[in-house]
Amino acid sequence: MTQQQMPLNIEGLQEYQSKLSGNSNGWLKTFRQKSFDQWSAEPMPTPKDEEWKYTSLADVINRRFQLARRHQLVEDRQFENYRSRADINVVLVNGVLWGELSNLKDLPPGLKISSFNEALGHGSDEIRDTVSKLTPNDSKPFLWMNQALFLDGAFIRVMPEAEIGPLVHIIHVTSGILPDTVVFPRTFISVGESASVDILESHISFEPVSYLSNAVTDIRIAANAMVGFCKTQAEAHQAVHVGTTRIWQEAASYLDSFSFNFGGRLVRNNLSVLIKGEATRTVMNGLYGIDGNQHVDNHTLLDIQHPNCTSYQLYKGLLNGKSRAVFNGKIYVHAQAQKTDAYQLNKHLLLGKEARVDTKPQLEIFADDVKCTHGATIGQLNEEEIFYLQSRCIPRPTAIQLMSKGFIDDIINTIKSDSIRAKLGRLLLKKFPEIKL
Amino acid sequence: MSETIKQKELQDNKLAGDYRYGFHTVIEEDKAPKGLNEDIVCLISAKKKEPEWMLEWRLKAFRHWRQMQEPAWPNFEYGPIDYQDIYYYSAPKQKKENPKNLAEVDEELLKTFDRLGIPLTEQKRLTGVAVDAVFDSISVGTTHQGELAKHGIIFCSMSEAVAHHPQLVRKYLGSVVPYTDNFFASLNSAVFSDGSFCYIPRGVRCPLELSTYFRINAEDTGQFERTLIVAEDSSYVSYLEGCTAPMRDTNQLHAAVVELVALDNAEIKYSTVQNWYSGDKEGRGGIYNFVTKRGACRGVNSKISWTQVEAGSAITWKYPSVILQGNNSVGKFYSVALTNNHMSADTGTKMVHIGKNTKSTIVSKGISSDFAHNSYRGLVKIMPTADGARNFSQCDSMLVGNHCSANTFPYIEVKNNTAVLEHEASTSKINAEQMFYLRSRGLDLEESVSLIINGFCKDVFKELPLEFSVEAVKLLEMKLEGSVG
Numbered sequence: 001m002t003q004q005q006m007p008l009n010i011e012g013l014q015e016y017q018s019k020l021s022g023n024s025n026g027w028l029k030t031f032r033q034k035s036f037d038q039w040s041a042e043p044m045p046t047p048k049d050e051e052w053k054y055t056s057l058a059d060v061i062n063r064r065f066q067l068a069r070r071h072q073l074v075e076d077r078q079f080e081n082y083r084s085r086a087d088i089n090v091v092l093v094n095g096v097l098w099g100e101l102s103n104l105k106d107l108p109p110g111l112k113i114s115s116f117n118e119a120l121g122h123g124s125d126e127i128r129d130t131v132s133k134l135t136p137n138d139s140k141p142f143l144w145m146n147q148a149l150f151l152d153g154a155f156i157r158v159m160p161e162a163e164i165g166p167l168v169h170i171i172h173v174t175s176g177i178l179p180d181t182v183v184f185p186r187t188f189i190s191v192g193e194s195a196s197v198d199i200l201e202s203h204i205s206f207e208p209v210s211y212l213s214n215a216v217t218d219i220r221i222a223a224n225a226m227v228g229f230c231k232t233q234a235e236a237h238q239a240v241h242v243g244t245t246r247i248w249q250e251a252a253s254y255l256d257s258f259s260f261n262f263g264g265r266l267v268r269n270n271l272s273v274l275i276k277g278e279a280t281r282t283v284m285n286g287l288y289g290i291d292g293n294q295h296v297d298n299h300t301l302l303d304i305q306h307p308n309c310t311s312y313q314l315y316k317g318l319l320n321g322k323s324r325a326v327f328n329g330k331i332y333v334h335a336q337a338q339k340t341d342a343y344q345l346n347k348h349l350l351l352g353k354e355a356r357v358d359t360k361p362q363l364e365i366f367a368d369d370v371k372c373t374h375g376a377t378i379g380q381l382n383e384e385e386i387f388y389l390q391s392r393c394i395p396r397p398t399a400i401q402l403m404s405k406g407f408i409d410d411i412i413n414t415i416k417s418d419s420i421r422a423k424l425g426r427l428l429l430k431k432f433p434e435i436k437l
Numbered sequence: 438m439s440e441t442i443k444q445k446e447l448q449d450n451k452l453a454g455d456y457r458y459g460f461h462t463v464i465e466e467d468k469a470p471k472g473l474n475e476d477i478v479c480l481i482s483a484k485k486k487e488p489e490w491m492l493e494w495r496l497k498a499f500r501h502w503r504q505m506q507e508p509a510w511p512n513f514e515y516g517p518i519d520y521q522d523i524y525y526y527s528a529p530k531q532k533k534e535n536p537k538n539l540a541e542v543d544e545e546l547l548k549t550f551d552r553l554g555i556p557l558t559e560q561k562r563l564t565g566v567a568v569d570a571v572f573d574s575i576s577v578g579t580t581h582q583g584e585l586a587k588h589g590i591i592f593c594s595m596s597e598a599v600a601h602h603p604q605l606v607r608k609y610l611g612s613v614v615p616y617t618d619n620f621f622a623s624l625n626s627a628v629f630s631d632g633s634f635c636y637i638p639r640g641v642r643c644p645l646e647l648s649t650y651f652r653i654n655a656e657d658t659g660q661f662e663r664t665l666i667v668a669e670d671s672s673y674v675s676y677l678e679g680c681t682a683p684m685r686d687t688n689q690l691h692a693a694v695v696e697l698v699a700l701d702n703a704e705i706k707y708s709t710v711q712n713w714y715s716g717d718k719e720g721r722g723g724i725y726n727f728v729t730k731r732g733a734c735r736g737v738n739s740k741i742s743w744t745q746v747e748a749g750s751a752i753t754w755k756y757p758s759v760i761l762q763g764n765n766s767v768g769k770f771y772s773v774a775l776t777n778n779h780m781s782a783d784t785g786t787k788m789v790h791i792g793k794n795t796k797s798t799i800v801s802k803g804i805s806s807d808f809a810h811n812s813y814r815g816l817v818k819i820m821p822t823a824d825g826a827r828n829f830s831q832c833d834s835m836l837v838g839n840h841c842s843a844n845t846f847p848y849i850e851v852k853n854n855t856a857v858l859e860h861e862a863s864t865s866k867i868n869a870e871q872m873f874y875l876r877s878r879g880l881d882l883e884e885s886v887s888l889i890i891n892g893f894c895k896d897v898f899k900e901l902p903l904e905f906s907v908e909a910v911k912l913l914e915m916k917l918e919g920s921v922g
Binding site: 050054319335338348350351352353354355356357358359360361362363364365366367368369370371372373374375376377378379380 | 510821834836837838839840841842843844845846847848849850851852854855856857858859860861862863864865866
């Protein structure tokens with residue numbers, strides 16, 4: 001196949017592929033090849049595809065991309081501000097684990113962190129198990145592309161019954177690249193039975209360079225485990241980020257997930273949670289605060305295949321300027337998933353005159369003894385409430401600040417980890433300095 | 438012939454609980470040959486003695502339709518439709534051609550409508566409701582025309598309107614649903630047979646409820662009716678629509694188009710009780726119901742409301758919409774969709790806000806039992822010009838049994854930051870505690886279910902005109918009989 005026929009125009013693809021890990025490894029080679037074939041056979045999605053109805057990739061498709069040559073952090077001052085020493089930091093630059101920046105030496109018992117390539121060296125059965133059990137979701141072309149082309153990744157294992165105290169912070173930095181580079185951050189997380197852990201996955205970049213980040217994260221949560229998982233995306237304004245997070249939840253496990261989006265020009269997040277056991281609890285919350293001409297698209301899927309599961313989902317959007325938000329939340333309840341209790345709410349606050357929202361909360365239910373509700377609201381600040389505050393001698397700008405902060409706070413406060421909350425608070429402050437208070 | 442009818446009636450009585458409109462009237466038919474091509478389109482036009490411009494329009498639609506593909510996105514499956522294996526025109530042969538009044542209409546036809554509970558003859562007529570009865574491809578008769586004419590209201594069949602009021606038809610036909618709109622609307626534009634035309638002049642409040650009753654009788658035919666309602670400034674009309682078909686093992690296509698135009702301060706209320714034959718318990722037969730209904734609130738303060746009870750058809754594909762162009766215009770949609778056995782419904786609405794301070798309300802109730810699939814699909818679109826737009830949507834689903842499904846696909850697109858929208862949806866089953874309470878008060882199972890279902894649908898039923906409301910309640914009770922327990 002020639003370069004011109006590929007769905008995405010990438011320079012030096014063949015040379016790059018020949019250097020990828022797993023070329024000597026049986027299953028990984030087949031896996032990569034299969035993914036590559038699938039990816040190259042399918043055209044890139046257009047707004048005619050239902051899943052991409054409101055997000056156009058025309059700009060991405062027409063560009064000529066190159067692959068990252070160096071994996072070194074260029075700008076480190078801002079990075080240092082972002083990272084905190086108390087956490088267990090796992091730093092990946094352009095998709096490659098960077099040991100010097102990470103602190104992987106004194107890990108608490110029960111926690112194993114290595115690069116993907118290293119884990120492969122030690123025996124790849126676990127990775128194979130994890131990967132093969134996850135089914136693809138709506139962002140197939142990007143998933144296949146990542147699977148075919150990822151260089152390295154973080155591989156995190158929490159042993160059964162381990163309780164990990166400090167926050168595990170996976171930082172994907174894109175740095176030192178030429179314009180129009182494509183990177184493939186990849187993360188594997190496997191949490192053993194009855195273990196508990198808090199994980200923050202950050203995607204950041206500080207240099208004003210345009211690039212495409214095609215990130216994939218796979219998380220497997222075994223029975224009775226408790227996982228707090230937060231994904232933050234605060235990349236440069238020129239970045240395009242397409243993220244796919246696939247979570248596999250077994251019986252009586254608890255997932256508290258959060259998705260933050262602040263940066264990037266065009267961001268698409270696919271979060272799919274597969275419920276593979278009874279009596280699970282799932283929280284899927286999210287917040288996006290965007291301005292200018294940013295475009296954020298969140299697609300979530302909750303696929304409930306077993307009875308007695310509960311889920312709660314709240315996504316909030318704060319839109320300023322000409323920004324545009326898309327939300328598509330699907331809850332799929334299979335016939336055997338009786339006694340499901342699922343709740344979904346999507347709220348938007350439109351501050352910008354030309355902000356635009358397209359939302360589609362979606363229920364597909366095949367079981368009769370369930371309680372499923374969803375809601376969506378779109379509105380602006382209530383003039384009467386602003387007037388009330390003004391009548392109490394609070395100036396109008398402060399009143400607006402107060403109310404916007406109130407809108408955001410109730411969702412930020414659902415995050416249990418103090419460390420995550422503090423980091424997000426700082427990000428939020430940078431993005432919306434008027435909401436400091 | 439009377440023998441056959443008796444036999445049929447016996448059979449019908451047995452099946453009364455199932456579908457009491459499933460009988461078939463034996464009457465000689467005047468059919469066009471099967472299949473669809475330009476000749477058939479010309480033939481239909483000729484049969485109706487249409488003017489040149491109408492035929493031109495049909496042919497344009499037909500040529501456009503040939504380029505189109507059947508939509509594949511609806512959330513149901515159905516056997517392929519062979520568009521060449523359908524009779525596009527079938528009219529009951531009448532002894533007198535073009536009966537001038539109802540007295541001249543064939544006895545057999547009048548009897549049929551009598552059995553359907555739609556008495557057309559003068560003495561039995563319901564007071565207060567004017568009926569246009571459509572049998573296969575033609576309108577059999579329209580009642581109360583004289584009385585309506587006194588108010589300047591035109592209420593007649595589409596063919597009559599094309600002949601007698603061409604200036605109005607030309608002005609409004611296709612202005613809301615153009616012939617290029619979608620696959621089924623294009624097909625309808627090419628081959629539409631009859632339907633009702635209704636024109637309410639300026640400042641007139643229509644004293645009667647207007648109604649059209651659609652009956653499919655002939656086998657292997659498709660029904661393609663087209664309805665156009667125009668309400669001039671400050672007028673009001675309430676329009677009802679009912680439909681039934683005989684029980685058959687084969688599927689029949691019904692592709693209708695309804696266009697409503699409301700000018701300044703006008704109000705149109707459109708109610709439907711759809712009870713086409715829905716197929717048997719195994720899902721054989723039934724009507725494929727692909728309908729395009731759209732209203733345009735062109736004038737300021739205009740108002741259009743759609744109320745529908747969808748209880749029949751093997752497949753329902755229907756999205757009554759309102760284009761809110763005029764400032765302060767209001768669009769409403771109230772729907773109950775009941776699906777049982779192997780029925781599928783993919784129905785909902787579209788509200789497009791263009792004018793300032795436009796408001797829309799959507800209340801949709803879906804009930805699904807046995808092996809049925811019920812989907813709500815709705816679009817609320819706020820255009821940049823629609824300052825101060827307001828929408829409230831509520832869609833609730835109820836599942837009865839564990840083999841059915843309920844889905845909601847609400848699309849919300851907002852391009853104006855002054856809009857306020859609320860959407861909520863829920864899915865649940867009949868509450869065991871409520872059932873227990875009712876049973877403990879001496880109500881039997883069926884009564885309790887019916888009471889709960891009634892309560893569930895009350896928001897919609899109260900929007901229906903009185904007679905329809907009673908009929909709708911009975912219809913739901915009948916349909917759900919035996920499905921809970």
